[in-house]
Amino acid sequence: KNQVEQSPQSLIILEGKNCTLQCNYTVSPFSNLRWYKQDTGRGPVSLTIMTFSENTKSNGRYTATLDADTKQSSLHITASQLSDSASYICVVPFSGGYNKLIFGAGTRLAVHP
Amino acid sequence: DVKVTQSSRYLVKRTGEKVFLECVQDMDHENMFWYRQDPGLGLRLIYFSYDVKMKEKGDIPEGYSVSREKKERFSLILESASTNQTSMYLCASRPTRAGGANEQFFGPGTRLTVL
Numbered sequence: 001k002n003q004v005e006q007s008p009q010s011l012i013i014l015e016g017k018n019c020t021l022q023c024n025y026t027v028s029p030f031s032n033l034r035w036y037k038q039d040t041g042r043g044p045v046s047l048t049i050m051t052f053s054e055n056t057k058s059n060g061r062y063t064a065t066l067d068a069d070t071k072q073s074s075l076h077i078t079a080s081q082l083s084d085s086a087s088y089i090c091v092v093p094f095s096g097g098y099n100k101l102i103f104g105a106g107t108r109l110a111v112h113p
Numbered sequence: 114d115v116k117v118t119q120s121s122r123y124l125v126k127r128t129g130e131k132v133f134l135e136c137v138q139d140m141d142h143e144n145m146f147w148y149r150q151d152p153g154l155g156l157r158l159i160y161f162s163y164d165v166k167m168k169e170k171g172d173i174p175e176g177y178s179v180s181r182e183k184k185e186r187f188s189l190i191l192e193s194a195s196t197n198q199t200s201m202y203l204c205a206s207r208p209t210r211a212g213g214a215n216e217q218f219f220g221p222g223t224r225l226t227v228l
Contacts, residue, residue: 004155043203043219099144099163103155
């Protein structure tokens with residue numbers, strides 16, 4: 001079954017600390033994996049995309065990794081800020097196309113001062 | 114910047130009412146989507162459209178219909194709203210380009226409550 005599972009479901013950290021969010025997928029064939037950030041009451045916004053051949057990609061304080069062998073991705077946030085409080089959603093296209101996506105349920109991150 | 118707008122941020126309707134949710138994108142994207150988002154679940158695709166007047170069912174089309182009369186506008190219709198349709202509705206659009214991994218751009222969402 002094609003699935004995307006994220007952990008943890010929720011996370012609370014103190015401002016300035018680092019954290020890592022996990023995404024496991026069973027979608028096949030695999031083409032790419034995208035991380036979205038969704039602020040409360042807003043639509044998701046793309047943070048980064050990982051293609052099959054990429055292992056690591058950074059976008060400012062966000063670093064995504066991909067292990068296509070174990071079908072796992074992680075999103076590492078460095079030196080967290082209050083504005084990082086949001087849900088982070090992992091998304092994989094279904095059957096190699098881009099009109100049907102499989103969304104993880106998301107990790108809700110709260111950064112406290 | 115791509116902009117996807119939705120007609121309402123919050124909507125409260127009564128059971129049995131006909132509900133229209135409208136979405137407009139300003140980047141000439143061919144593909145448009147309607148999703149619903151519920152706590153603890155990933156976004157679920159209701160319908161999508163790859164061209165004017167063209168539509169395809171997503172994973173949960175029951176109780177919904179859609180209309181795409183113009184390229185920039187995609188409407189979601191709840192023919193007879195029910196309480197189990199209380200949810201956050203998200204519209205998205207995506208260009209069709211050969212190759213690459215096309216990103217979907219999302220609107221701000223409409224939180225619909227059916228009483």
